[in-house]
Amino acid sequence: xxxxxxxxxxxxxxxxxxxxxxxxxxxxxxxxxxxxxxxxxxxxxxxxxxxxxxxxxxxxxxxxxxxxxxxxxxxxxxxxxxxxxxxxxxxxxxxxxxxxxxxxxxxxxxxxxxxxxxxxxxxxxxxxxxxxxxxxxxxxxxxxxxxxxxxxxxxxxxxxxxxxxxxxxxxxxxxxxxxxxxxxxxxxxxxxxxxxxxxxxxxxxxxxxxxxxxxxxxxxxxxxxxxxxxxxxxxxxxxxxxxxxxxxxxxxxxxxxxxxxxxxxxxxxxxxxxxxxxxxxxxxxxxxxxxxxxxxxxxxxxxxxxxxxxxxxxxxxxxxxxxx
Numbered sequence: 001x002x003x004x005x006x007x008x009x010x011x012x013x014x015x016x017x018x019x020x021x022x023x024x025x026x027x028x029x030x031x032x033x034x035x036x037x038x039x040x041x042x043x044x045x046x047x048x049x050x051x052x053x054x055x056x057x058x059x060x061x062x063x064x065x066x067x068x069x070x071x072x073x074x075x076x077x078x079x080x081x082x083x084x085x086x087x088x089x090x091x092x093x094x095x096x097x098x099x100x101x102x103x104x105x106x107x108x109x110x111x112x113x114x115x116x117x118x119x120x121x122x123x124x125x126x127x128x129x130x131x132x133x134x135x136x137x138x139x140x141x142x143x144x145x146x147x148x149x150x151x152x153x154x155x156x157x158x159x160x161x162x163x164x165x166x167x168x169x170x171x172x173x174x175x176x177x178x179x180x181x182x183x184x185x186x187x188x189x190x191x192x193x194x195x196x197x198x199x200x201x202x203x204x205x206x207x208x209x210x211x212x213x214x215x216x217x218x219x220x221x222x223x224x225x226x227x228x229x230x231x232x233x234x235x236x237x238x239x240x241x242x243x244x245x246x247x248x249x250x251x252x253x254x255x256x257x258x259x260x261x262x263x264x265x266x267x268x269x270x271x272x273x274x275x276x277x278x279x280x281x282x283x284x285x286x287x288x289x290x291x292x293x294x295x296x297x298x299x300x301x302x303x304x305x306x307x308x309x310x311x312x313x314x315x316x317x318x319x320x321x322x323x324x
Contacts, residue, residue, distance in 0.1 A: 046151035049127035051302035053090055057097040065089075065267040065312075066281045069096035071274035077106040077114070077157060077165070085310040087128040094126050095156060102157035104165060111155065116163035118155055125153030129306070177277045181225045184276065185232065188319045194235050201227045203234035205245055210235055222279040226269055229319070233268035236315040237261065244311060256301075260308055267312035272319060 058064055074091040075082045083091055083105075091105055105126070111118060132150050157165060189196055189210075199211035210231045218224040237244035244261065273280035298305045316322075 046127070046129055046149045047302045047306060049151050050086060050090055050129060050306060051298055053127055054093065054298060057093050063266075064093060065270040067096065068274050069093070070271060072096075073103050074105060075103055076110075076154070077104040078110050083128065085313045086306045088313070089309050091126055091128065091154070091156075098124075098156075100156040100158045102165070104157040105154040106157065106160070107152055107154055111160055111163070114163050116160045118159050119161050121155050121159040124159060125155055127151045128154055178221060181228075181276045181278060184272065184320060185228060187321065188232055191321065192235070192241065192318075194232075201231050203231045205234075205238055208235065208238055222273075225276065225278045226273055226280050229269035229272045230265050232319055233265040233272075233312070233315050234261070236268070236318050237264070241318060242311070242314055260304060263305075263308045264311045264315065267309060268315040268319070271312065271316045275320065 064070075070089070070092050072092055072095065073082050074088055074095060082088065094100070095103075105128075106114070108118070108125075129149055129151050132148050157163070188194070193208075195207070195209045197209050197211045198213065200213065202211045203209070204211075212228055212231065215221065215224045218227070236242045239245060244264070270280040272278075
């Protein structure tokens, strides 16, 4: 998000509070301190497993969200539900790096119950995160649900034998990238009543205004749409939408807080670019300046990175008007 009163549209003048992808507070208050400690340890372990998997398959400071493979759906073989957020991010990454062709994944138990068996799958399980409802374990006076983060390992069906899955691969659609992008932009601006003005690319939460320069002032069409989607992503953080910002008149307290919101916007923009067939890497020269060394951020702030990825997927779904 940028200060609309300065030409340096990458300079921050706001403070955000990144919120989780699922229930915000886990409410680990219990008479049993041992149980509380165990729940917190489970959360830490689950996050560490996912981060370790991402680090294993990334290369240096590679901005992997700019890779088109993130547009490929990954789904659970039993429910056929597509993975969302960090679970899609990590399974799509591993599928691309290891050359998997199947979009389906399952746990060892699910594969066994379907009559299948794993081949050459040692060490190839991919951790995914889920939220376990603790209402049967711990009830509160208010009766609110309590959740704890846990993880399980899933295996791609390229590693499974004795199960015949009929895969339906989507057709390669030939569509006008410019027209598709304009439809997405105009639909979101109208649906969410976001105002559009002319100026250096920026988003002002106080007035809920996105500013963009005319397309001809950009080096390429790809760079124009990538920048436009970036600013729309910031606008999703407004209190009346996904509420990533505590207030409308906000200021960042640190460079790290600013970088977190920029990370959300960059991932969101890249995901939408993949949908439209736009080359999201047109913006890398801009994003690299303030996201350099993001791999270190993942290692040091794994939980914050997972939160940012989850928020980016939510922002993408809002802009595309997708409900899951």
